Amino acid sequence: MKLYFLVGHEFGGKVVGNLVNLPTFCDSCGLACGYCRIGYGSHVQDIVGLHPIPPNLPPFIDDPSIYLPKHPPKSDIVIPIGIHPDILAEVPSVASKAEAKAVIVPIENRSWCPPALRSRLQDELTALGVEHAFPKPFCELKETGSAVIDEFIRRYSIGRPKVEMELEGYLIKNVVVKRSAPCGDTWYVAQKLRYTNVKDLNQNTSNAHHGYPCTASMDVDPEIGDTILHKAGYIIREEVHAALIRALEAKNMPITPEVEKVLAARRAPL
DSSP: OOEEEEEOSHHHHHHHHHHHTOTTSOOSSGGGOOOTTGGGOOOGGGEEEEEEOOSSOOSOOSOGGGGSOSSOOOOSEEEEESOOHHHHTTHHHHHHHTTOSEEEOOOSSTTTSOHHHHHHHHHHHHHHTOEEEOOSSGGGOOOOSOHHHHHHHHHHTBSSOEEEEEEETTEEEEEEEEEBOTTSHHHHHHHHHTTEEGGGHHHHHHHHHHHTTOOOOOSEETTTTEEHHHHHHHHHHHHHHHHHHHHHHHTTOOOOHHHHHHHHOTTSOO
């Protein structure tokens, strides 16, 4: 699979860094690093280009094409991250030139892709026969039956997080990442949950999510009725809860009142 990025925000560096998997990408464990990411490998060979878009551009751009590649490389998926909306509006043209089969537009800030622009892009990409997804935030991306985008999620094990948990009594002995948030946050959270008590799961998950840190916007998005950062936090909390339930069932362990209290806090303040 060939990936082509248009990057205008530091979040793009995290997504690409996660895929490339440099040894210095994660410092969650410091000197006690267990090299949990070694098995993930590196997907640098699939990245055919990374085109930077300048930040701090004026509110309105008369000619967005000057900021876009004239001859983008042939690619399967074009992924614009945090670019000016006027430039984003021209992405169908980039996808067409690149002969792309899909476009994924992560929305970590509502200003990146307002609803009206998203609707317009959906119509234009559909007309071109190009699959598309607009996850808000990127860690909401999940399989929906789109051949290319679903293959992207499976191949790179990124999208909506999925982890497996190993318990020793009610102590979390290990957390294994099966699918990470695209920015790599899930690997960090997993390591921060090791050797902690189940009763502290929500607080420790929240601390790790903020400590990575998640760079999603803290502005309230009217479409979701909350901040996008909080939505990302709810997603990882729901996933570690699901992993906890599977781990308890695997050992036939009872759900104690303390565990019930943990699981009940699905949407408690982060």
